[in-house]
Amino acid sequence: MTTELRVLRQTEWDAWYGQLELAFGGIPEAPEERSLWNDLTETERSLGVWDDGACVGTAGAFSFRLAVPGGSVVPAAGVTMVSVASTHRRRGILTSMMRRQLSDVRSGGEPLAVLTASEPAIYGRFGYGIGTQQMSLDIDTARVRLTVPEGTDGVRLRISDPVAAVERCEAVYARRVPVRPGMLARRPGWARLPVLDPESERAGASPLQCVLAERDGETVGYARYAVKPDWDAEGPKGIVQLRDLEALDPAAYAALWRHLFDLDLTSRLTTRNRPVDDPVLHLVSDVRRCSVRVRDGLHVRPVELGAALETRTYARPVDVVLDVSDPFCPWNEGRWRISGDAKGASCERTGDPAELALSVRELGAAFLGGVSLGALAGAGRVRELRQGALAEASGAFLGDVAPWLPHGF
Numbered sequence: 314m315t316t317e318l319r320v321l322r323q324t325e326w327d328a329w330y331g332q333l334e335l336a337f338g339g340i341p342e343a344p345e346e347r348s349l350w351n352d353l354t355e356t357e358r359s360l361g362v363w364d365d366g367a368c369v370g371t372a373g374a375f376s377f378r379l380a381v382p383g384g385s386v387v388p389a390a391g392v393t394m395v396s397v398a399s400t401h402r403r404r405g406i407l408t409s410m411m412r413r414q415l416s417d418v419r420s421g422g423e424p425l426a427v428l429t430a431s432e433p434a435i436y437g438r439f440g441y442g443i444g445t446q447q448m449s450l451d452i453d454t455a456r457v458r459l460t461v462p463e464g465t466d467g468v469r470l471r472i473s474d475p476v477a478a479v480e481r482c483e484a485v486y487a488r489r490v491p492v493r494p495g496m497l498a499r500r501p502g503w504a505r506l507p508v509l510d511p512e513s514e515r516a517g518a519s520p521l522q523c524v525l526a527e528r529d530g531e532t533v534g535y536a537r538y539a540v541k542p543d544w545d546a547e548g549p550k551g552i553v554q555l556r557d558l559e560a561l562d563p564a565a566y567a568a569l570w571r572h573l574f575d576l577d578l579t580s581r582l583t584t585r586n587r588p589v590d591d592p593v594l595h596l597v598s599d600v601r602r603c604s605v606r607v608r609d610g611l612h613v614r615p616v617e618l619g620a621a622l623e624t625r626t627y628a629r630p631v632d633v634v635l636d637v638s639d640p641f642c643p644w645n646e647g648r649w650r651i652s653g654d655a656k657g658a659s660c661e662r663t664g665d666p667a668e669l670a671l672s673v674r675e676l677g678a679a680f681l682g683g684v685s686l687g688a689l690a691g692a693g694r695v696r697e698l699r700q701g702a703l704a705e706a707s708g709a710f711l712g713d714v715a716p717w718l719p720h721g722f
């Protein structure tokens with residue numbers, strides 16, 4: 314088999330994207346969704362694999378800016394639209410695209426690559442670690458009560474058209490980004506994503522709705538959701554399907570949740586993607602009736618290891634020599650001294666004796682501050698070579714906010 318791997322040409326997008334749709338089951342996307350991804354595709358960063366004129370492999374990358382511990386927002390390649398034709402699987406095409414892509418990301422100067430995986434088992438071999446988790450909830454709002462903080466009654470709620478309210482929501486979102494590692498600063502064109510609402514994907518639910526939280530005329534929060542009506546012999550049992558919710562203070566936050574809990578003719582609230590430390594878990598009367606489930610979120614790969622570890626700050630002072638293995642990107646292999654604190658860090662090559670041994674994948678997992686190196690050591694994935702080095706590094710890497718990505722890409 315001779316296949317050609319090369320950068321996508323603009324005129325090839327339809328065939329390229331068609332291959333991706335086929336790999337995901339073959340149901341064509343709604344026209345507005347397809348058009349959004351067409352506009353957002355960075356053609357010069359997209360790879361295609363071709364066999365006798367047919368597209369058999371796809372992989373794209375977005376030029377993101379990622380929030381990291383300490384509040385900086387740094388360049389990161391957002392790996393996306395990965396597929397291989399069913400006729401060409403398990404022959405190494407994905408591996409060849411990943412190799413080329415990571416090499417391109419390195420040449421372009423981005424220290425990190427990130428992705429959300431269709432299946433979590435695929436990307437570890439390429440050096441990606443699971444850096445964030447996301448929580449889904451299915452809340453019995455007929456039984457669960459909320460205890461809201463002082464000031465909640467002073468928040469004014471206003472129903473708004475989601476598209477008309479986008480700018481106000483985006484202003485709130487932008488203020489949340491540096492506070493929560495894992496969030497992405499919105500790039501031009503991306504504000505269309507949270508209000509994308511194809512009728513064909515509503516499955517009996519309402520069009521997207523939006524409620525704004527306001528104080529003194531300023532927007533201090535928003536929630537976007539749909540309502541799926543449901544009735545049985547006992548009466549109405551509608552479901553509130555929460556898509557996203559952000560707020561700038563606890564009272565606005567609680568007011569939005571209370572609004573969603575109290576919607577007439579509903580008795581359930583579902584949401585697929587909340588941070589695992591979502592304060593709502595501390596507002597509810599009965600966490601068991603919230604059906605909490607957790608899954609992997611953003612997978613993180615340090616591409617240029619030293620530069621990546623220098624972009625963030627560290628919760629406690631750390632000065633540890635890491636012995637890093639990275640067979641897929643061998644330029645990262647070897648010993649690095651990470652030395653930093655809450656103000657900043659340096660990470661440079663060293664000839665000093667190694668104090669912790671681990672692979673780049675563990676550093677990707679720990680990078681955003683949500684996964685403990687101590688826990689990874691418990692699984693045998695980090696080895697302590699100098700007594701005390703594990704506790705020192707583990708405490709330094711951990712953050713006080715669970716990293717989280719609110720949306721897929």
Ligand SMILES: CC(=O)SCCNC(=O)CCNC(=O)[C@H](O)C(C)(C)COP(=O)(O)OP(=O)(O)OC[C@H]1O[C@@H](n2cnc3c(N)ncnc32)[C@H](O)[C@@H]1OP(=O)(O)O
Nearest residue numbers: 393394395396397402403404405406407408428430431434
């Ligand atoms: C960021 C994103 O876009 S996520 C979307 C990923 N795409 C999809 O899930 C669409 C459907 N699946 C596919 O298109 C393909 O099966 C892909 C892209 C997942 C894999 O492509 P392939 O060309 O078959 O992978 P390749 O041959 O390079 O396999 C490399 C290794 O990964 C393993 N692997 C591939 N897919 C999977 C999987 N789904 N689960 C576990 N391991 C996998 C292979 O077994 C192989 O392992 P080995 O080196 O030990 O033999």
